[in-house]
Amino acid sequence: MEKLTVVKIGGKVINEEAALDAFLKKFALIKGKKILIHGGGNIASDWQRKMGVEPKMIQGRRITDKDTIEVVTMIYAGLNKKIVAKLQGLDNQAIGLSGADLNVIKSHKRMNLVIDYGYVGDIEGVNAGVINALMNLEATPVVCALTHDNSGQLLNTNADTIASAVATGMSESYDVDLVYCFEQPGVLSDFENKIVIPVIVKKDYDGLKNSGTISDGMIPKIDNAFAAIDAGVGQVKICHFDAIDTVHAAEYSGTVICQK
Ligand SMILES: Nc1ncnc2c1ncn2[C@@H]1O[C@H](COP(=O)(O)OP(=O)(O)O)[C@@H](O)[C@H]1O
Numbered sequence: 001m002e003k004l005t006v007v008k009i010g011g012k013v014i015n016e017e018a019a020l021d022a023f024l025k026k027f028a029l030i031k032g033k034k035i036l037i038h039g040g041g042n043i044a045s046d047w048q049r050k051m052g053v054e055p056k057m058i059q060g061r062r063i064t065d066k067d068t069i070e071v072v073t074m075i076y077a078g079l080n081k082k083i084v085a086k087l088q089g090l091d092n093q094a095i096g097l098s099g100a101d102l103n104v105i106k107s108h109k110r111m112n113l114v115i116d117y118g119y120v121g122d123i124e125g126v127n128a129g130v131i132n133a134l135m136n137l138e139a140t141p142v143v144c145a146l147t148h149d150n151s152g153q154l155l156n157t158n159a160d161t162i163a164s165a166v167a168t169g170m171s172e173s174y175d176v177d178l179v180y181c182f183e184q185p186g187v188l189s190d191f192e193n194k195i196v197i198p199v200i201v202k203k204d205y206d207g208l209k210n211s212g213t214i215s216d217g218m219i220p221k222i223d224n225a226f227a228a229i230d231a232g233v234g235q236v237k238i239c240h241f242d243a244i245d246t247v248h249a250a251e252y253s254g255t256v257i258c259q260k
């Protein structure tokens with residue numbers, strides 16, 4: 001099967017121009033088909049605060065009321081265009097997408113009887129055929145954290161989850177490598193000394209959570225990684241954004257998440 005590299009970057013990388021440029025320079029050099037998924041959650045939070053609104057997050061998900069969906073739409077879609085322009089500047093033919101464009105990712109508004117998440121979308125499906133057609137035009141899809149309900153409403157969707165769903169959707173026709181890039185060298189067992197856990201398998205995961213070694217935003221990230229693996233993605237890597245050029249190389253020094 002042909003190799004496909006699906007990479008996700010978060011807002012902390014995007015927010016620092018030098019980090020984003022350094023990452024994109026290396027991403028642009030990845031050979032073969034590739035897809036970039038990006039977040040921007042901390043940038044949305046900064047703008048909410050500038051507007052006098054304190055962001056509300058529950059279990060890593062933003063409570064997205066009517067005003068907030070307007071704000072995140074402008075921010076995530078705007079960042080998407082900025083990243084596409086930078087990739088074009090690096091001679092990478094890129095196409096920016098929200099889930100609404102070409103109906104790439106359909107979702108439904110999250111139904112939760114206890115917490116009203118507002119305009120947050122839970123993914124129903126990824127249109128792998130359309131993504132494939134774009135890649136066959138030599139374009140690299142760049143996907144932001146917005147999906148849609150097919151009735152005219154955009155919905156805010158966690159970018160880690162989008163990456164997992166896109167990787168899963170493409171895994172029927174490709175040998176997919178899903179890579180989560182962030183600001184640490186990998187999943188760490190020791191934060192102070194930056195000791196990376198090289199491999200995490202399912203049977204060890206609960207212990208790592210229970211001991212507090214893995215916490216906060218890393219829990220949904222690894223949950224999304226295992227969801228992708230369970231659905232057919234070969235393996236998932238979690239590494240520093242600066243290490244994106246080593247993901248297919250022997251010197252890779254980040255974390256690999258695998259079934260067993
Ligand atoms: N064991 C761990 N190793 C690395 N990061 C961890 C670990 N446990 C918790 N984290 C936290 O998880 C964060 C990554 O999750 P998140 O902030 O959601 O990333 P992103 O915005 O890139 O999606 C790291 O910045 C770190 O603070």
Ligand SMILES: CC(=O)N[C@@H](CCC(=O)OP(=O)(O)O)C(=O)O
Pocket residue numbers: 009010011012038039040041042044060061062072120121145156157158159160
């Ligand atoms: C529903 C929900 O929480 N959506 C996320 C989407 C952005 C995101 O995931 O950004 P990072 O990858 O940079 O964290 C949010 O608004 O924060």
